[in-house]
Amino acid sequence: MKRPNLLGICCNWSxxxxxxxxxxxxxxxxxxxxxxxxxxxxxxxxxxxxxxFEYGADGVILLECxxxxxxxxxxxxxxxxxxxxxxSLLDLLGIDQQRLVERSFEAHEKDRMVxxxxxxxxxxEAMGANPAxxxxxxxxx
Amino acid sequence: MDSARITKIIRDNALYQCLExxxxxxxxxxxxxxxxxxxxxxxxxLISERDDEAFIESxxxxxxxxxxxxxxxxxxxxxxxxxxxxxxxxxxxxxxKGYRAHDGALHSWMRMMTSPELKQNRLGWVSxxxxxxxxxxxxxxxxxxxxxxxFFAHLGVDxxxxxxxxxxxxxxxxxxxxxxxxxxxxxxDLLWAGDRxxxxxxxxxNYEEFKKAGIEEIIVSCPECYSMxxxxxxxxxxxxxxxxxxxxxxLQKEVRKGGKAFKPFETTVTYQDPCRLGRVSGCYEAPRYxxxxxxxxxxxxxxxxxxxxxxxxxxxxxNCDAYSKNIQVQRLQExxxxxxxxxxTACPKCMIHLSxxxxxxxxxxxVSVPIRDLTSLLAQGIEWTG
Numbered sequence: 001m002k003r004p005n006l007l008g009i010c011c012n013w014s015x016x017x018x019x020x021x022x023x024x025x026x027x028x029x030x031x032x033x034x035x036x037x038x039x040x041x042x043x044x045x046x047x048x049x050x051x052x053f054e055y056g057a058d059g060v061i062l063l064e065c066x067x068x069x070x071x072x073x074x075x076x077x078x079x080x081x082x083x084x085x086x087x088s089l090l091d092l093l094g095i096d097q098q099r100l101v102e103r104s105f106e107a108h109e110k111d112r113m114v115x116x117x118x119x120x121x122x123x124x125e126a127m128g129a130n131p132a133x134x135x136x137x138x139x140x141x
Numbered sequence: 142m143d144s145a146r147i148t149k150i151i152r153d154n155a156l157y158q159c160l161e162x163x164x165x166x167x168x169x170x171x172x173x174x175x176x177x178x179x180x181x182x183x184x185x186x187l188i189s190e191r192d193d194e195a196f197i198e199s200x201x202x203x204x205x206x207x208x209x210x211x212x213x214x215x216x217x218x219x220x221x222x223x224x225x226x227x228x229x230x231x232x233x234x235x236x237x238k239g240y241r242a243h244d245g246a247l248h249s250w251m252r253m254m255t256s257p258e259l260k261q262n263r264l265g266w267v268s269x270x271x272x273x274x275x276x277x278x279x280x281x282x283x284x285x286x287x288x289x290x291x292f293f294a295h296l297g298v299d300x301x302x303x304x305x306x307x308x309x310x311x312x313x314x315x316x317x318x319x320x321x322x323x324x325x326x327x328x329x330d331l332l333w334a335g336d337r338x339x340x341x342x343x344x345x346x347n348y349e350e351f352k353k354a355g356i357e358e359i360i361v362s363c364p365e366c367y368s369m370x371x372x373x374x375x376x377x378x379x380x381x382x383x384x385x386x387x388x389x390x391x392l393q394k395e396v397r398k399g400g401k402a403f404k405p406f407e408t409t410v411t412y413q414d415p416c417r418l419g420r421v422s423g424c425y426e427a428p429r430y431x432x433x434x435x436x437x438x439x440x441x442x443x444x445x446x447x448x449x450x451x452x453x454x455x456x457x458x459x460n461c462d463a464y465s466k467n468i469q470v471q472r473l474q475e476x477x478x479x480x481x482x483x484x485x486t487a488c489p490k491c492m493i494h495l496s497x498x499x500x501x502x503x504x505x506x507x508v509s510v511p512i513r514d515l516t517s518l519l520a521q522g523i524e525w526t527g
Contacts, residue, residue: 046243047246053249089250134255134339
């Protein structure tokens with residue numbers, strides 16, 4: 001089977017600290033996962049999550065801080081609301097809602113993060129390819 | 142830019158007939174909302190100054206495509222069609238531009254529907270009281286209603302009520318429509334955003350679904366779906382022989398036959414003509430006729446109504462900006478000037494956009510008015526007589 005296309009969207013604060021620590025201690029991460037670092041998961045709206053699926057992601061994981069740790073205030077709550085809404089849309093489209101995952105971390109939880117990422121990668125690989133892979137949009141140059 | 146193709150677009154749509162009278166610009170809601178925007182100047186640039194690509198591009202992408210300019214044009218220039226074809230041309234050459242509202246979320250899911258393997262889960266809204274059939278010759282096309290219902294839930298807009306009430310009205314007329322599990326979006330927003338390729342894919346997939354189910358007639362309540370399935374789909378699929386019926390037309394015909402009436406509803410309403418229903422499909426009379434059949438209901442027209450109706454501020458979910466908001470506020474002020482207690486419209490997008498403008502906390506009290514779809518209004522009161 002073609003390797004799955006996995007996207008992780010990672011908040012710059014606690015989750016990125018975990019990821020950095022995991023890298024420094026040479027913990028292995030799923031090879032099919034691409035990570036985008038953003039300042040806060042609250043920056044990610046429904047459209048950006050949908051776009052990941054439109055562009056062929058088989059699974060998307062949002063890596064965010066715990067609700068009470070957000071450096072800006074409502075970031076993770078915005079994340080929860082967006083995940084709920086996008087999951088409803090994915091369900092209408094017949095895309096398994098489990099392809100969109102949300103996990104929160106404290107800054108010291110590098111081992112748990114690595115475990116969660118491997119779990120995510122294995123679960124999506126077991127699900128197979130995303131049924132809704134459209135032709136790609138031609139982006140403005 | 143492909144100059145030969147531009148010339149063809151100009152010839153096909155009578156743009157050389159432009160007299161430079163400027164009525165299009167004077168009527169343009171965007172211009173009246175304060176934006177420097179001129180369809181007349183676009184015509185001039187397309188005809189004689191094609192090297193000003195920056196101007197042409199921005200004008201082509203910024204149009205709301207409400208067709209009011211076309212209505213006012215004394216020479217019969219098909220400006221909307223010029224915009225539509227120029228968008229396809231520019232998109233093919235330079236990529237999709239134009240600011241997509243909601244960051245393009247709607248266009249994303251519409252494009253996702255172009256995957257042939259898609260198995261949607263879109264019929265959760267069908268309540269137990271609705272009578273629908275598994276097979277048959279007549280289908281009801283619910284369009285994007287289930288998706289809008291999720292995406293615009295925060296506006297308090299219930300687009301699924303329109304779908305349910307449409308089926309109720311059909312049931313009342315003894316029609317048990319087929320609801321297709323895998324119908325796609327009609328493609329309106331993709332086509333008007335310049336993405337012709339994906340629009341055509343949606344058309345083909347929809348046509349295949351209709352044919353597979355043995356459908357001969359599609360009933361639609363959304364004016365955009367009506368224009369896409371009825372006018373644009375046969376252009377993509379020449380052998381298309383499916384009859385597309387607008388629910389309002391069907392109702393008007395049935396009510397005229399007699400035997401049906403509406404329960405009295407004492408209220409004053411005003412009616413927002415959706416651009417895709419009025420100017421694009423020429424349907425002005427049916428909604429007014431049907432409103433006139435409700436005893437006790439008084440229809441007060443807005444200052445700009447019928448052929449001159451002002452746009453709800455956006456049509457293909459592109460280029461929603463401060464000027465769109467101005468247009469919406471102006472429109473809502475026209476509504477309150479009529480003294481109507483209820484604003485009736487016939488397009489889910491008018492409902493979404495005008496409800497959005499009403500949420501402005503600074504203007505809320507001045508422009509807020511209950512808004513309902515005509516289909517729901519009719520479904521609540523239709524009954525058999527004698």
